[in-house]
Amino acid sequence: MTDALKAFLLALLIAVPVRVGAVDAAPSPGKEGLPELVFLTWADYMDPALVQAFEQTHGARVRFVYFESDDDRNDILVERDGRGYDLIMVNGIMLESYVRRGWLEPLREAELPNLGHIDRRWREALPKASGYGVPYTWGSVGIAYRKDLVPSPVTSWMQIFLPHESLRGRIAMIKNARDTVGLALKALGHSANSEDLAAHRDAEQLLLGQRPFVRSYTYISVDEDSALLSGEVAMAMAYNGDALVLKEKNAAVEYVVPEEGSTLWVDYLTVAAESSSKELAWKFVDFLARPESAVRTARLLYYATPNRTAEKLLPADFLSDPTIYPPKNVIARSEFEARLAPRVLKARNTIFARVLQ
Numbered sequence: 001m002t003d004a005l006k007a008f009l010l011a012l013l014i015a016v017p018v019r020v021g022a023v024d025a026a027p028s029p030g031k032e033g034l035p036e037l038v039f040l041t042w043a044d045y046m047d048p049a050l051v052q053a054f055e056q057t058h059g060a061r062v063r064f065v066y067f068e069s070d071d072d073r074n075d076i077l078v079e080r081d082g083r084g085y086d087l088i089m090v091n092g093i094m095l096e097s098y099v100r101r102g103w104l105e106p107l108r109e110a111e112l113p114n115l116g117h118i119d120r121r122w123r124e125a126l127p128k129a130s131g132y133g134v135p136y137t138w139g140s141v142g143i144a145y146r147k148d149l150v151p152s153p154v155t156s157w158m159q160i161f162l163p164h165e166s167l168r169g170r171i172a173m174i175k176n177a178r179d180t181v182g183l184a185l186k187a188l189g190h191s192a193n194s195e196d197l198a199a200h201r202d203a204e205q206l207l208l209g210q211r212p213f214v215r216s217y218t219y220i221s222v223d224e225d226s227a228l229l230s231g232e233v234a235m236a237m238a239y240n241g242d243a244l245v246l247k248e249k250n251a252a253v254e255y256v257v258p259e260e261g262s263t264l265w266v267d268y269l270t271v272a273a274e275s276s277s278k279e280l281a282w283k284f285v286d287f288l289a290r291p292e293s294a295v296r297t298a299r300l301l302y303y304a305t306p307n308r309t310a311e312k313l314l315p316a317d318f319l320s321d322p323t324i325y326p327p328k329n330v331i332a333r334s335e336f337e338a339r340l341a342p343r344v345l346k347a348r349n350t351i352f353a354r355v356l357q
Contacts, residue, residue, distance in 0.1 A: 035060045037277055037284060040067060040076065041089035044222060046288075047296045054287050060280055068219060069175045070094065077103060086275040087284065092126035092266040093178070093337035095133050104132045105271040111282040114289035122306035125266050126336060133268025134285050135306035137241070137297065140264055140326055140334065141179055142257040144220070144243035149234035149252075157187035157258045160235055161206050163213045171210070172227065172236035175217040177352035178337065179263065180207065183237070186260050193338040197347060204351045217356060222246055228253060239265075240323050244302035255323050261333030264326075266306070 035058075043066040051062050067073040070091055077088070082103030090098060098104050107130075109115055115134060122135040129135070145154050151164045161184055163171060173180055182192035184203035190196065220228050220236045222245045227233040229250050243255035269288060271281040287293060294310035297303075298318070304325050305311060311319065319325060326334070340348075 035277060035280055037062045037086040037281055038065060038084065039063070039087040039089070040065045040073065040085045041087070042066065045089065045301065047293075047300050050288070050293055050296055054284055057287075058280065058283060062284065070178065071176050082272060083274045085272045086277050086281045088270050088272055089136065090133060090268050090270050091337075092129055092133075092268060093339070095126060095268055095270065096128040096339065098270070099128045099132055103273055105273045105275065105278060106131055107134070108278075108282050111279070112286045112289065114286050114291075117289060117291055117294070117307050117309040119306050119308045122266055127339065129266070129268060133270045134289055136267045136269050136288065137301060137303035138264065138266040138306055139240045139303050139324075140257050140330070141174075141183065141262050142238065142240060142243070142255055143235060144228060144238035144246065144253060144255050145235040146228065146231065146250075146252050147254045149231060154235070154254070154256050155259050157183055157260050159258075160237065161187050161210050163210065163235070167234055168213050169215050170232065170234040171213045171215060172220050172233045173214055173217050174219055174237045175356075177348045179237070180217075180355075181348045181351055182263060182337070186262065187258075189260070192263050192335055193340065195341055195344045197344070200344070200347050200351060204354065207351065207355045211355060220246075224249065239303075240326075241301045241303035244321075244323055257326060257330050257334065259333075261330070261335070264331065264334050264336050266336075 037060065039062055041064060055061055065085065067076060074094065077098070082098070082101060088098070088104070095104070112134065118135055122138060123130045143154050143160055147153065151166060154160070160171060181200065181203055184206050185194050185199055186192045188199065188202055188206065190199045215227070215233055220226055220233060220238060220242070222242045226246060228236055228246055238255070240255055243253060247253040247255070269285045271278055271285065275281055288297070289307065291307055291309040291313060294305045294307035295313050298305040298310065298314060302324055305314070322330070
């Protein structure tokens with residue numbers, strides 16, 4: 001599939017009529033003959049011990065299929081028309097688009113007794129979210145950097161988009177047109193949700209100028225082989241929790257939401273409309289919404305939990321960490337991603353395709 005065709009198909013996501021979902025059927029058997037759930041999600045985004053506990057309790061298996069970025073997940077689902085998965089981890093801004101395509105099953109609240117633990121603020125943070133998704137984590141996009149490898153403390157988005165000469169070939173960016181172009185707009189003084197095409201042209205020039213400084217448009221890993229830990233990368237666009245995971249391995253790693261502000265995100269657990277194991281899938285979603293499960297998730301990933309009951313069980317130093325729970329002034333200058341017109345989505349995807357050439 002060409003980049004141009006991908007951009008066209010993704011721009012259509014918000015306009016396609018809803019397809020009637022599949023009815024419940026017998027759960028698909030896994031290799032061991034046990035019922036199996038196929039979960040499309042981020043890598044390293046779930047506590048293995050929680051997954052194992054669910055599998056043992058329900059006599060089932062959870063098989064994970066990973067995507068590298070939001071754009072990657074969109075491509076996978078477009079190519080398969082939303083089929084082949086039981087659960088999908090969806091960022092809030094795409095949830096409404098997936099609903100319009102008929103890819104998501106409406107919430108079965110009667111099968112989710114733990115839904116009451118979820119703060120309604122996060123359930124209703126984005127359109128359609130309360131009817132189709134259960135919030136899993138929330139956080140910010142910012143800059144993770146090695147304070148021992150950059151010339152000065154990072155305070156502005158311009159320090160990653162117009163980097164110091166010493167950082168040539170040592171920057172990593174998220175492979176996501178929405179975030180990358182949006183935050184280039186933020187650096188230039190616009191809203192990350194701007195629909196001004198002239199501003200987009202300025203953002204494109206900024207990103208093309210940054211290109212020689214970018215080592216990769218692949219999201220940094222958070223394991224021991226991370227390029228940020230080895231020093232091959234000195235500065236990266238990153239999610240807050242991942243930066244803290246890396247900081248735990250190397251104290252020289254810092255994370256900042258720049259002074260211009262950023263974007264806030266919420267990830268939602270959703271059940272695929274075409275799932276043949278919907279009843280089991282909702283059981284897994286409800287299992288993850290238990291306060292004790294949410295506590296384990298938050299502690300492992302260093303992300304804020306939308307689970308109000310779980311917050312009461314978390315230590316004070318976790319709840320007061322400004323990287324995990326951004327202070328009010330950071331939230332005030334940040335914004336959730338908003339729905340964009342198809343022409344703007346197409347422009348962003350086209351810009352990013354040019355940058356990646």
